[in-house]
Amino acid sequence: MTDHHFPLAAVVGADDLKLALCLVAVDPAIGGVLIEGPRGMAKSTLARGLAELLPSGHFVTLPLGASEERIVGTLDLDAALGEGRAQFCPGLLSKADGGVLYVDEVNLLPDHLVDLLLDAAASGVNHIERDGISHRHSARFVLIGTMNGEEGELRPQLLDRFGLNLALDGQPQPAQRAEIMRRRLAFDSDPQAFLHSWADAQNELRSRCLSARERLAAIPLDDAALEAIAQRCFAAGVDGLRADLVWLRAARAHAAWRGAAQIEEIDIDTVADFVLRHRRRPAPPAQAPQQQQPPQQQPPAPIPATSEQAQSDGQWGELPAQPQAMGERREPPRWAKKP
Known part of the structure; x- marks a missing residue:
């Protein structure tokens, strides 16, 4: 039974993302696309639709728990044990050559595996040396990674290595939502008829990608x-x-x-x-403008307190100054000496 995939030409909206996917199909050396957005936004549908525009049409999904050996390849144990010779057993990178390697929730992968994928996508070659074998093969694939920022972020060093980055709107307009559901129901009820109705648009998209690759x-x-x-x-x-x-x-x-x-x-x-x-x-956080302080006023000069004020203020035991009459200076009395 042939698997039917929803055609990229029939995807409603997401025009910027569809353009970005077509650009990396024209030149895989751009370095792949990282798609951000919540669950249920047809990210895998878009990636599968892109694979149908490529010459090979390969679409390989990398499981979240995949080991490094499964990704890059390893020693063929059957040949090593049964025939006594070292033989390479290809991994997912070899299977994705010429097509699309899709990594869902790439932000949940270990950093060293993400680094490995990005290296292969940028160079177009997978070179492995382990278990007594040395092997090199083509790995020219388009890397499509998806992530939901609410479940964790990628380190900036890894983010930078994705060529393009786009975010999907998690709240399409009502009319757009209705059209998405209408096309999806039509595809599910009769895939053959739906694909036939979109065949011309899909072929036009495929031909445009091919012409652009030849012109590049x-x-x-x-x-x-x-x-x-x-x-x-x-x-x-x-x-x-x-x-x-x-x-x-x-x-x-x-x-x-x-x-x-x-x-x-x-x-x-x-x-x-x-x-x-x-x-x-990221821009530095804006600083709140400092409010200008009003000029400080000098306190008024103190007013001398009267006796009543002094007593009311608690200055007990102090007598008010009394005016003294200024007269002639008198000599103290001299007492007569006794005979």
């Missing part, structure tokens, strides 16, 4: 685009140079997607938020 190498990475992107990355305060390189590749892929012969300002502007969303340096 002819579009120059010119100095004007490079300088404009460098200026904007500097203004955004991003760390490192990965943003510059990803932005340049994404702008070139968008130019190929439009059918243009060179990178133009519209290409740079269109992909700007895809590249910068997870790389912008």
Whole structure:
């Protein structure tokens, strides 16, 4: 029985995300897409729809509990024990070559596994040396990671290594929600009829991706685009140079997607938020303006207290000053001496 997947062309809304997915299909060297959003937002449906636009059509899901050996491959124990020879047993990276590797809840994976996936996605090669074997094979896949920020974050070093980052709106408008349900019910009730009704749109999307891939190498990475992107990355305060390189590749892929012969300002502007969303340096917290203190007034000079005030203020035992008459100075009396 053939598995039927919901076509990407029939997905309602999510236009920015669909564009970003098509761009990494045109140039996988962009480095994959990290999709953020709550559960139930058809993230896996979008990723499966992207796989159908690629030449191989492979779609590989990485289980959350997958080991490193299952991802990169390991020694074939049957050949080693039965025949006494070292033989490579391919892992998920080999199966995803030419297609899509989908990692749901990538933020819950151990950091070293996320790093391993990103390395393979960026280089397009899986090189393994272990258990007495040395093997190297192509691993040119489009990495699609999803995460719900409420369940944990990725370290900034790992975030930066995803080429593009987008967030899905968890609250579509009522009319859009109704159309999503209408198309989903139509697909579930008769997949063949639904796919037939969307075949022309899906074929057009697939042909556009193929034409853009063929046109990509002819579009120059010119100095004007490079300088404009460098200026904007500097203004955004991003760390490192990965943003510059990803932005340049994404702008070139968008130019190929439009059918243009060179990178133009519209290409740079269109992909700007895809590249910068997870790389912008957070602004420092705003400080509350200090209120100007009113000038302090000098206290009034004290008024001498009267006797009544002094007594009422608790200055007991003090007598008020009495005026003294100023007369002639008199000599003290001299007493006569006794005979």
